[in-house]
Structures are given as structure tokens and as C-alpha cells.
Amino acid sequence: MSTVKSPAVSPLKDYIKTNDKRFLDELLELLRIPSVSADSKYKPDVLKMAEALKSKLVAAGADKVELVPTAGYPVVYGEKIIDPKLPTVLVYGHYDVQPADPLNLWTSPAFEPVVKDGKIYARGSCDDKGQMYMHVKAFESMLKTNDLSCNVKFMIEGEEEVGSANLGQFLKENKERLKGDVILISDTSILANDVPSIDVGLRGLCYMEVEVTGPNRDLHSGVYGGAVANPINILCEMIASMKDKNNHITIPGFYDDVLQLSKEDRADLAKTPFNIENYKKDLDINDIHGEAGFSTIERTGTRPTLDVNGIWGGYTGEGAKTVLPSKASAKISMRLVPNQSSEKTAELFTNYFNSIAPNSVKIKVTTHHGGEPVLTPTDSVAFKAASKAMEETFGKKPIPTRGGGSIPIVALFEKILGLKSVLMGFGLDTDAIHSPNEHFGLFNYYKGIETIPLFYKYYTEMSKK
């Protein structure tokens, strides 16, 4: 009896279905490697992760796979050129992850992945190992079923969570090898599993660290209190004075380059499905909090922010210590929107911070990494292909949205390689990326693997026209 498959069943879908268990196990394997780029004590693990990913690309069938060295962690490169005359898709992703702390808030260890209620729990499960690995498995599936419709080049970096400091140099040095037509990135979210969306805008980032020094040593708060500047009180006052009552940021010139929304933009954004009550319930907050005059969607997607990411000073141990500390510090980051510049913002911040410091303290301001905000076109072939691919797998046309996060390198790709990016992400805002108990839905993981080949197919078809 013949075993010819009914033409209704696609070999690709079939292959993905047959191998879904392995696809998951391979991801869990990678999630066990604590590739935290922000903390140098994980260096061996980050390098181990790069090696592991290299092997996976080879196994998937990529050619010329190698770890391209940079001043920091290497970029994992691999490619498959099936026909130089066909379009070439450059897949970008990152294999490094955020620090896992506060560790005590994880219900299962951050680097011992568990699958629970249809979700993979582990640091990096969504951001970005899970979303990045969807591309590796989609690639394998296309190859094994002779379904790869164009050329592909992978560049997976290991420093995205610390600002991709060395990627620009990598792009400059590898322009030839990186020749292509479009950048495909899955490092963003969809609105909901039944509400597909594609990010068309990303915020930039300007990350600063400040240190306020009062007296040259910790003092007895009784003997000196009231007469000597307390650096913690001063730091709090300085931070407080960076926003006004309407939560507008008070740094002079901060908003000068902000691209204001048109009536049309606001009307479009207002159409985004969003339930404020569910939002508050999910976060267990009684009220939202932000810049006056803007909706939550506008606040996260289209307006700049100033958030203290960390603060420390004085005695933080058990009990009570009556100390007037010598120093207080904070990590403060600003999300930027078109057309702000991280470099200019860092300068405005530094000048302002120094200008508001009383003479009774000394100030040190350090600039960490930054990234530029971007808007991606919605009329491009790539966007249309991504939209059509998602419409087919989700059964709904994806909504163009603006993400609040930052992928600084999107601007770099345009500047150095002259290539636009398409942000076809499959995560959810509720995946707790950068938080304890980060997770990624199995639905989302497999939906990505299923959708990506369709992007290749439609992108190639539409490019011909």
C-alpha cells in the first residue's frame, strides 16, 4: 500500500510536528546555560553558550558557521546560500540574557527550565533564546523539507543585554559577508495569542549611573545629623526634581527632539485592543502612573521615560544603624523615542544632574550603554510578508504597534548595513522578561517556528514582483 501523503498535508508542517519534542528539548538545553552578559563572573557560561549555539547551527544545516570574535563576546555566524539571485534574509538574535536576580522570587531556579501550564519557565526562555531558537528550528525544518525559498544569514550576538557595544564594529568589519536584503528579528511581543501584532517602533535607551558623596566617611547621625548633607536625602531630592507634578521630565531640552504624535497616529493607537483593568490586575496595582495627557499605550510606546533601575546607600542590613552615610548611588535609565539621541540625552542628563547638586556634595555621573529609537516602515515588502505570514498562522491580520523596549542595533543595521528590519516577535508582555519567573508559551514557540517559513516564502514571492 502506498504511503503517499495527501497533498493537503505540508511536509514542512509535518516535519515540525514530528520533531516538536526535540525542538523543545534543544531549547531547554540552551536555557540551562547562565549566559548573563552583565556580570563578568558568568563569562565562561556566555562563551559556553556561544559554542553550544554554534553546534546547533551546524546541526541545523548552516554553512560557514563560526564564532566571529569581537572586543567582547563573539557573534555566532552561519549562512545558507541556495541561489545568489534570490533575496537574502539576515536573522538577528542574541544568546545572552539578563541577570536572574532577585533569585529568591523565582518559583523554580532561573537556569533549570521547567515546562508548566504550557509555558517554559527560565531566564531567557523568551528574551531571547526562545525567540532566537525558533529561527534555527524553522531553518532546519525548511532545509530538511526542501522548503527554503531564499538565502539566509544568521548573526546571533552575546551582548544585547549590555547594549551591543561591539556589534557596530562587527557590522563594519563584516559588511561584505553580511550583504543581504532585510533583517528579521524576533525579540518583541504580540498583543495577545489571539491578537497578533508587529512592532513598527522601538524606544531608544540612555542608561546612566550617578554617585553622590557627602562627608568623606560614614558619620554618626546624632553627632552630625542636621548639619552635614546626607547624600541619600540629597540623591532623593535630585531624582525627585527630575520630574514635575505631571510626570513630565524636567531636564532642560529633554523633549526638544521628541517626534510628536499626529491626530492620526493617536487615533490608530487608540484602536489597539487594551484592557486597563486586566493590566492593573496582572500587576496588582490600584492605579496606573505616568505622564499626564497620554494613554498607557502612548506612554509605553511613544513617550520617553526616566526610571530609577536601582538605588543603594547607607545601612541596608538587619535592624537599625544610625549612620549618616558618605555615599549614595543610583542607576537611572531613560527610554527614548524618535528623534531623540542617546548621546545628546546623556549629555543633557549629566549637565542637569550636576547643575541641581548642592555645593555640600560631590557628584559623579557615568554613562552606561545607549541605543537609538527607531520606526520601521509598514509599506515595505518585508513588513507585508511578515503581516501575511502571521495572518495565515494566527488567522488574523496583525496590528502594527509600537513597542516600549529597545533593540539598539535596529538603528545600527540601518546606519551601517543600510538595511531595514522587520520585528516579527512572538512573545507576550506578560512573559516577565527581565523579571523573576520569565517564561515563554509553547504555543508561541511553535507558532514562531511555523510562521517564520511563511515569511521567507512570501518575502521571496513579493520581492520578485
Next chain:
Amino acid sequence: MSTVKSPAVSPLKDYIKTNDKRFLDELLELLRIPSVSADSKYKPDVLKMAEALKSKLVAAGADKVELVPTAGYPVVYGEKIIDPKLPTVLVYGHYDVQPADPLNLWTSPAFEPVVKDGKIYARGSCDDKGQMYMHVKAFESMLKTNDLSCNVKFMIEGEEEVGSANLGQFLKENKERLKGDVILISDTSILANDVPSIDVGLRGLCYMEVEVTGPNRDLHSGVYGGAVANPINILCEMIASMKDKNNHITIPGFYDDVLQLSKEDRADLAKTPFNIENYKKDLDINDIHGEAGFSTIERTGTRPTLDVNGIWGGYTGEGAKTVLPSKASAKISMRLVPNQSSEKTAELFTNYFNSIAPNSVKIKVTTHHGGEPVLTPTDSVAFKAASKAMEETFGKKPIPTRGGGSIPIVALFEKILGLKSVLMGFGLDTDAIHSPNEHFGLFNYYKGIETIPLFYKYYTEMSKK
């Protein structure tokens, strides 16, 4: 040949001189015990310290020496009743010390005392092991030279640095045993080694801890930043709003009970020798900082304060983490002056802190220990005796001053035992108590041992009149 000493040489002075090396070694021995009462992991050391002190009192010749149990650490008690008709001096001190951190700022380990440039460097060298042990050695010297002029009772507690929570109960339960005429305490400073002084006022203390909770988990500052309250920003704003531009504390009712200074008080205080340039140089600050309209001496001695003693929240590790944290916390203490009450102040603080919190965060306020401010009389026999004793050993009449620190139990002694205290301290404000590299001058240690017997002598004489 007879060895009769010339009457010019006092046997007491002679005894102190002959034994000075041993007096120092015994103190160093006690300084090696890390009796940190604030941190429960040092519990065995605090108890070891109590035992060690008990043995020293026995060796010095005290009777009925015992560790009197309390709900917390025991009080070391000992006495010598030479004649019930003579006055009785109750000596108070404490054998517990402040935590030693930040440890990295100590030039030699906090609990490995070293003598350098005529100073003893160790946690507790001045506050209060050094000043407390002067009394034990002065007592020994008086006994051994038949120079003890009145009865003495020692009560050395182990919880002063955490607010003497159990001392009140101890006093109530031991009223009979603690019958006496005056409390003698050395836990304060003199203005300078050539400018003796006696504290006649002490500030009280109200120590609070606050926790601000925003979202129920750490969030990605890009995805949520701008739309959700950041507890660190909010905490900073709340702390900043507790003082106005003139550094007046804005808590409603905070100043209601503050005893205002009379013209005369201010004139007297203005006479205190004080060099602002040396003060700034010692602390390496460009400017002092405090409540408008008051001098530095007034700010530390006669005005209440609000100082953040510690703050923490979010990511404080290496590098950059773009987190919008769930929680932020701070330890905030207020120094109180007559006639403020720590209990009422804690209530005012709590009500105000809750009232200024936006609806987008949740607040938790905890009250740590408190203590009441005191003023001690300058017309008492005890004060006059102390003044005469110091005038004799320093060659200068001591200046009555107001200390900024707190010894909460001074108010307790008055309330429960009905006894006034005399604050005859021998430390210096520059001894870095509560700070890294705490030290105590050998000059000050021996000057104390030499002065204390004279206090007994003059107190007994003047009491007869």
C-alpha cells in the same frame, strides 16, 4: 631606708601609672569580641562579651556581680557598698557595639584593635567599651588605694545600639537593688582634648523603616516604563517631600513640641569654641548643609533632624539592568529635641508618609526603636562635681554643651528611678564612632580613669554640705 612616698605623689595616680599598660591590654581584649547587637548572627559574641565583662568586674573588686537576664541581652551588674550612709553612684555604660560595615573602609580589621599614633583603632574603642571600661579601671584603682569615697553600682547593658528595648523593664524589676543618688555616664564627647566639656542635653531618636511596593514583580523598564509607578522614583519623591527648600521638616505637627531656644541659650551656644573651616576640612566637604536660620552647633545640638540611614531597591550589581523594580525600601530616622516624643513622632511620620503616597503604590511603615530627648541640670551637685573634677585634670573649666546623639535611657532613669544623670564623656566627635576606623585616644582613656575618682571625691564632699 624607708620608702615612704612623698605626700605630693597620690597613691591613686601612682597606681594608675604603674598599671596603665595592663589597663590598655584588658580593653584591647574586650575590643576583640564583636558584640554587635543589631545583627543576630553575633549573638554568641555579645553573650561572650557579657561574660568577659563580668569577670573583669569581679577582678576589679566589685561584689554581687552577675548577669541579670532580660528579654534580650543581659545587664552586667556589680556593686561596692562601703557605707550605706554615703552617697551611691550608679555607673551606666554599654558593652554592645554598632555593626562594623562598610568593612572595606577599615584600614585595619574592626575587631582586631591596633594602637597607632596614640589612638586605639577598633569598633567600640570609644563607643562605648573604651569609655565604659574607664569606670571599671577607675573603680579598681580607687579600691586598691583605699580611695573609694562612696558606694558604687555598675549596670552595663548590651542593647544600647539597638534602642535599649529591655532596659526599662530591667529598671522596673530592680528598683530596690538600683537605689542610689545619681547616674554617671561616659558615652559622650568633649569639644577637644584642650577644650573639656560636659553634655547637658541629648537628642532623642525615632527610627522608621518604609517599604514602597509598585507592581507585583520586577518589570521590563521598556515594556512598562512610563505607564507603571516605579517604587524607587516614588520613594525618592516621598523622601524629598519631607523637607522644604529651607530644610525644614514638612511632617505636619513635627515641630509642635520643640523647645525653642531663648536668646540666652543661643548666646551661650555661640560661645562654644568651633572652627567651621576645620569642620569642613575634617569631613572634606565644600559646604555645610542644614536647617535655615540655625548655626551648626544649634543644628546638631538643639534642632530635630530627618536623615535617611539606608536605602535600597532594584538592581545594584555590576553593569546595567533595565528593570522597573517591584519594591524600594529605606531606613529613616529622626533625631528629637526636648520636648518631642518618639512615640508621637513615629505616629506623625507614619500618617504623613501614608498620606503622601500616590494610589499607584502600596506602603508599609515599621517603627524601630525610639528614645526620648533630655536636658540635664547644670546646677546639680553631680554636675558641679563633674565640672570640678574635669577642671582639675584638664586644667580648664569644662563648657556645658548639647550633644546631638541619643542615650535614650537617660530619660528612662529619670522616669523609672527618679534619678538625674551626669554625662561626663571623654571621647571626641572625630573618633568616628558608628563609622569605619572608630578610634579612642590613649590620652582620653587615661584622662577618664584619672578624672572619675575625682568626681566620686567631690560628689561625696559636696553631698555632705
